[in-house]
Amino acid sequence: xxxxxxxxxxxxxxxxxxxxxxxxxxxxxxxxxxxxxxxxxxxxxxxxxxxxxxxxxxxxxxxxxxxxxxxxxxxxxxxxxxxxxxxxxxxxxxxxxxx
Numbered sequence: 001x002x003x004x005x006x007x008x009x010x011x012x013x014x015x016x017x018x019x020x021x022x023x024x025x026x027x028x029x030x031x032x033x034x035x036x037x038x039x040x041x042x043x044x045x046x047x048x049x050x051x052x053x054x055x056x057x058x059x060x061x062x063x064x065x066x067x068x069x070x071x072x073x074x075x076x077x078x079x080x081x082x083x084x085x086x087x088x089x090x091x092x093x094x095x096x097x098x099x
Contacts, residue, residue, distance in 0.1 A: 002023075003026040003048075005028045006049075006050045007050070007051045007060070008030075008053070009029075010033070011029075012027075018086075076088045
């Protein structure tokens with residue numbers, strides 16, 4: 001795991017440090033508050049996308065999901081809590097080992 005795009009939430013707090021401890025080298029955070037966010041593209045170097053479902057509107061979530069699908073990027077919908085994010089990371093690692 002190297003680069004992660006996090007969409008939603010005003011600020012991540014210590015979640016960024018915890019994600020880096022799990023091996024993410026680059027974390028890009030978009031708060032999703034501005035209307036123009038739906039026009040932004042997902043950077044090509046991004047490996048994984050997390051969408052904070054409790055801090056994002058439905059339209060932006062739908063647009064990000066479609067853009068991730070078009071670029072064949074894995075997208076995960078999580079709450080802004082470390083336990084929710086950690087569960088997804090564990091599931092990703094399990095899937096990785098299975099392949």
